[in-house]
Amino acid sequence: MKENTIKKQCIEFWFENDILMSKFEKNTELDLTNIKEVIKIREEISRGEKQYWLYDLRNVKNMTKEARDYADQYGQDYLHAVAVLVNSHITKFIFNSYLKLKKPIMPFQVFADADxxxxxxxxxxVNMEKL
Known part of the structure; x- marks a missing residue:
């Protein structure tokens, strides 16, 4: 069940079972301006509390290098863990291979299946709550 849906710019955010969910509009082009706004909106929604985030990129048509670099540098605040949803298993494999080299600062995984x-x-x- 969607709770507290917020739609701004090219993205929609809501909560389901204490997980922050997001989804972009179809054929979204993520450039530096858009990614800055997405990060700003997500941080406002977080209200200083860390979130578990399902970041659905399936409708993103293109993401510029500047947007990726900015998100990598400034998009990590207020997050416990991130699951990124992509369109294909090939994209998932490439992304997860990159993550093994990059070593994210939080649990971060890429999936082709939302469930x-x-x-x-x-x-x-659950594992973090046990700590």
Whole structure:
């Protein structure tokens, strides 16, 4: 069940089972201006509290290098864990291979299946709550 839906710019945010969900409009082009706004909106929604986030990129047509670099540098605040949802297993494999080299500062995984992404986030949440 969607709770507190917020739609701004090219993205929609809502909560489901204490997980922050987001989805872009179809054929979104993410440039530096758009990604700055997305990060700003997500941080406002977080209200200083860390979130478990399902970041759905399936409708993103293109993301510029500047946008990726900015998100990598400034988009990590107020997050416990991130599951990214992509369109294909090939994209998932490439992204996850990159993450093995990059070593993200929080649990971060890429999925081609939304249910698996949600299950992973919930498992991370349960494990973190045990600590």
């Amino acid at each position: 698996k992404a949600i299950d992973w986030l919930l498992a991370v949440k």
